[in-house]
Amino acid sequence: SQKIFTYFLMLDYYFEEVQKLRFEVYDIHGTHSIGTRDDDFLGGVECTLGQVIQLALSQLIPILFPKIHAEEISGNNGYVELSFCAKKLDDKDLFSKSDPFLEIYRINDDGTEQLVHRTEVIKNNLNPVWEPFKVSLISLCSCDDERKLKCLVWDYDSRGKHDFIGEFYTNFKEMQKISSGNKVTWDCINPKYKLKKKNYKNSGLVILSDLKLHRVYSFLDYIMGGCQIHFTVAIDFTASNGDPRNSCSLHYINPYQPNEYLKALIAVGEICQDYDSDKRFSALGFGARIPPNYEIQGVVEAYQNCLPKIQLYGPTNVAPIISRIAKLAAGKEPIKDASLYHILLILTDGVVTDMADTREAIVRASYQPMSIIIVGVGNADFTDMEILDGDDGVLRSPKGEPVLRDIVQFVPFRDFKTASPAALAKCVLAEVPKQVVEYFSHKAIPPINPVLNSTPNSIANTPE
Numbered sequence: 001s002q003k004i005f006t007y008f009l010m011l012d013y014y015f016e017e018v019q020k021l022r023f024e025v026y027d028i029h030g031t032h033s034i035g036t037r038d039d040d041f042l043g044g045v046e047c048t049l050g051q052v053i054q055l056a057l058s059q060l061i062p063i064l065f066p067k068i069h070a071e072e073i074s075g076n077n078g079y080v081e082l083s084f085c086a087k088k089l090d091d092k093d094l095f096s097k098s099d100p101f102l103e104i105y106r107i108n109d110d111g112t113e114q115l116v117h118r119t120e121v122i123k124n125n126l127n128p129v130w131e132p133f134k135v136s137l138i139s140l141c142s143c144d145d146e147r148k149l150k151c152l153v154w155d156y157d158s159r160g161k162h163d164f165i166g167e168f169y170t171n172f173k174e175m176q177k178i179s180s181g182n183k184v185t186w187d188c189i190n191p192k193y194k195l196k197k198k199n200y201k202n203s204g205l206v207i208l209s210d211l212k213l214h215r216v217y218s219f220l221d222y223i224m225g226g227c228q229i230h231f232t233v234a235i236d237f238t239a240s241n242g243d244p245r246n247s248c249s250l251h252y253i254n255p256y257q258p259n260e261y262l263k264a265l266i267a268v269g270e271i272c273q274d275y276d277s278d279k280r281f282s283a284l285g286f287g288a289r290i291p292p293n294y295e296i297q298g299v300v301e302a303y304q305n306c307l308p309k310i311q312l313y314g315p316t317n318v319a320p321i322i323s324r325i326a327k328l329a330a331g332k333e334p335i336k337d338a339s340l341y342h343i344l345l346i347l348t349d350g351v352v353t354d355m356a357d358t359r360e361a362i363v364r365a366s367y368q369p370m371s372i373i374i375v376g377v378g379n380a381d382f383t384d385m386e387i388l389d390g391d392d393g394v395l396r397s398p399k400g401e402p403v404l405r406d407i408v409q410f411v412p413f414r415d416f417k418t419a420s421p422a423a424l425a426k427c428v429l430a431e432v433p434k435q436v437v438e439y440f441s442h443k444a445i446p447p448i449n450p451v452l453n454s455t456p457n458s459i460a461n462t463p464e
Contacts, residue, residue: 011049013220016429017422018271019049050274079444080140081212082175083132084119089188089204090126092155092163097124099156100165102206106141107148116140116149121156132210134444137172145173153188153206166190166203175208184208217447219433222440225447227338229275232282233265233299234321236348236377238314244307250349250378251312253304260413261347262300264375267421268345269296271429284321285310286348316350319357322372326365335369337448338440342370343432349378352385356398362388363396366403371435373428376412385410405438406431 013019024044084102092098101121105113116139122128141147149170155163166188178184187202194200223229242249252259258266273279273296283299285306322344329342352358362372374389376382388395389410394402409431416424440446 013049014426015050015219015433016271016426018425020046021049021052022046048274050271078216079134079136079214079441080172081132081134081210081214081444082208083130083210085127085129085207085209086153086188087127087205087207089128089153090165090190092165097126098163098165099123100125100128101154101156102130103152103154104140105150105152106139107150108142113150126204129209134214136438136441136444138438139442141172145176146171151186151206153204164190168206175211178208178211214444214446217437217441219437221447222338222341222436223275225338225449227436227447228277228340229272230282230340230342231269231272231276231345232284232325232342233269233345233347234284234286234318235261235265235303236316236346236350237285237310237312238316238350239312240314240316240350240380241312241378243312251307253307260377262303263421264347264377264413264424265303265345266296266300267425268373268375268428269299271425272343284324286316286318286321315353316348317354317357318346318348318352319354319361321346322358322361322365325370326361326368329365329368329370335443336445338445339448340369341436341439342368344370344372346372346374347377348374349376350380351382352388355384358388359395360397360399362408363401363403366405366407369436369439370407371432372408374408374410375424375428376410376414379414382410382412385412405435405442407435 011019022044023046025042027040027042029039086100086102089098089100099121102119104116104118106116108114117133117135119130119133122130137143141149149172150167151170152167153165155165157163167190168186168188170184170186175184184207186206188204188206190203193203237251241251244251244253246252247254250259251261269281273281281296281299283302325342325344329340365372374385376385388408390403390406390408395406395408396402409428411424411427413424416427
């Protein structure tokens with residue numbers, strides 16, 4: 001007969017850990033003998049918390065996690081929808097009216113300016129009404145409502161030599177003074193005109209006509225909303241690894257103990273597999289390709305089977321693999337929902353030979369729904385990998401363009417030789433939830449199916 005048990009319990013949830021659960025069923029003899037040796041054990045089942053979440057999605061079971069402790073959830077990843085217009089802008093054209101567009105820049109702590117949004121161009125109009133746009137609070141003001149914002153109005157020129165109309169400074173706190181029926185207005189000032197003209201008042205008015213704050217979403221909101229994590233592993237098959245038949249090789253298959261490549265692959269893959277419903281993983285190699293397979297164990301077998309059949313060669317070119325996954329993550333059309341996020345695990349033994357191309361590829365990839373994990377195998381000099389990580393400064397392309405998001409996490413395996421595989425996985429995956437939320441928040445994309453989550457318009461899963 002079928003029996004339904006209902007019990008609510010609170011669990012701490014950590015994406016980067018395999019959190020094992022065990023459920024046991026007993027036949028008890030009387031109400032006073034619960035937990036005694038007289039109880040008859042009927043059976044049990046083991047699973048992970050990640051599997052429970054996936055089961056909730058596939059069966060539409062409304063599992064609630066009212067108290068979640070997770071480092072990545074800060075409560076600051078909401079977004080805002082802004083509507084701007086302008087009136088009586090200066091006319092910069094001889095035979096027609098100006099073609100105005102608006103730019104908003106965030107002023108960083110070091111004084112640098114970061115473009116937050118550029119509106120569309122309104123042709124031949126001194127009283128433009130720009131389309132509403134959405135932007136995350138992280139992008140707009142780094143979640144500091146008093147951070148200075150610089151706003152510029154230009155007259156568009158098809159040759160790229162746009163004519164400056166005027167500027168003004170504000171902050172998000174000032175923007176929030178808008179209320180029903182009231183708008184926030186700024187004088188659009190051209191500093192040169194202000195110095196030269198005695199009766200100069202402004203070069204027009206810029207008006208914030210509407211402001212809508214949208215609710216905050218957490219990593220668990222996106223996962224419970226149906227976001228799948230697709231896992232790809234890329235393995236270094238360059239000659240520097242040594243002949244796999246030699247016991248000194250990093251690719252040597254020891255029947256008694258997995259090599260470092262396998263240890264890293266299993267540690268990270270075991271966690272990621274719980275968040276991919278079809279369990280189909282892509283396995284790539286530098287100079288070789290392993291067919292896609294099911295379950296992390298299938299990828300392990302494919303790796304072991306291919307070693308005798310391939311010739312280790314070189315060079316260590318990482319950029320093509322990053323670009324390949326970035327292209328896959330971008331899809332054929334602009335991303336409109338939070339249905340898929342990619343994790344690329346790169347396992348390598350040495351220095352990247354296409355460093356410039358790799359930096360360029362990472363900058364491009366930072367605009368896509370993906371994260372990159374690099375595990376350094378062996379005892380090589382991994383200085384270049386530390387640069388790609390970006391922890392000591394913002395990673396930039398060879399031309400100086402910064403990454404949109406910090407998406408790379410690097411660790412040398414040698415730091416975890418004496419630690420458990422779980423410690424390695426926890427270290428390399430800890431940043432992923434934050435990176436997932438950052439990407440979808442920057443795009444102002446909510447979870448696909450937020451009805452499974454907590455009450456709308458509340459801060460979801462915020463640590464106490």
